[in-house]
Amino acid sequence: MNIRRAKEKDLYKVNAIEQSSFTVEEAGDIDKFKYRLANFPMWFIVAEIEGEVAGAVIGRPMSQRLITDGYYENEDAPEGDALAIINLATDGMYRRKGVGEAMMKYILKAAKESGFASSSLCCKEHLIDYYGKFGYQLIGPSKSEHGGAKWYDMEIVF
Ligand SMILES: CC(C)(COP(=O)(O)OP(=O)(O)OC[C@H]1O[C@@H](n2cnc3c(N)ncnc32)[C@H](O)[C@@H]1OP(=O)(O)O)[C@@H](O)C(=O)NCCC(=O)NCCS
Known part of the structure; x- marks a missing residue:
């Protein structure tokens, strides 16, 4: 498995995995993927297996500690020292093989090395323990109404 920064040619597969x-x-x-690659290329990471994009994780610097819904949109936002994780998805064919874990570890290491103070994300209830494995702590129910779902705020302070 090769974990690397995304390129323009990866975007259609990333979008297919997302859908x-x-x-x-x-x-x-x-x-949205084009916007994210153009504006936060450092934090648009894909996992490649035998030349195929198998998953992606996308981060975005923010100036507040917890994510609000605007961070999912193509909106300009101030730079900051918290990294929002706004996407994580693995192709159904490659799940439960450690692809998500490898991508999360990669982006968290890069964030720490780049001087970020913290990272946060919103997740559904069944993934609270999954993100807990990477060091994220549950903050509580999120104000996010992204996609009409119920989300939980999680944060890791480096
Ligand atoms: C959540 C998601 C990204 C996880 O991706 P993944 O590549 O399957 O993640 P991993 O392989 O690192 O871990 C998944 C599980 O497989 C287990 N696992 C990892 N490697 C394994 C292996 N070799 N054999 C068996 N199980 C394994 C992990 O322990 C983990 O188990 P857990 O969920 O009980 O903790 C993926 O399920 C997905 O894309 N879901 C839909 C989108 C989504 O919900 N994204 C998150 C939004 S907040």
Whole structure:
């Protein structure tokens, strides 16, 4: 498995994984992925297996500690020392093989090395323990109404 920064040519596969992993309301679209690659290329990471994109994780610097819904949109936001994780998805064919874990460890190590103070994300209830394995702590129910789902705020302070 090769973990690397995304390129323009990866975006259609990243988008296909996203569409098959989330509801229509929750999923990003190709314009969002283009925006994220153009604006936060350092934090748009893919896992490649035998030349195929198997998953992606996307971060975005923010100036507040917890994510609010604007961070999922193509909106300009101030730089900051917290890294929001705004996407994580693995292709159904490659799940439960450690792809998600490898991508999360990669982005967290890079964030720490780049001087970020913390990282946060919003997740569904069944993934609280999964993110706990990487050191994220549950803050509580999120104000996020992204895609009409119920989300929980999690944060890791480096
Ligand atoms: C959540 C998600 C990204 C995890 O990706 P993944 O690549 O399957 O993640 P991992 O392989 O690192 O870990 C998944 C599970 O497989 C287990 N696992 C890892 N390697 C394994 C292996 N070789 N054999 C068996 N199980 C393994 C892990 O322990 C983990 O178990 P847990 O969920 O009980 O803790 C993936 O399920 C997904 O894309 N879901 C849909 C989108 C989504 O919900 N994204 C998160 C939004 S907050």
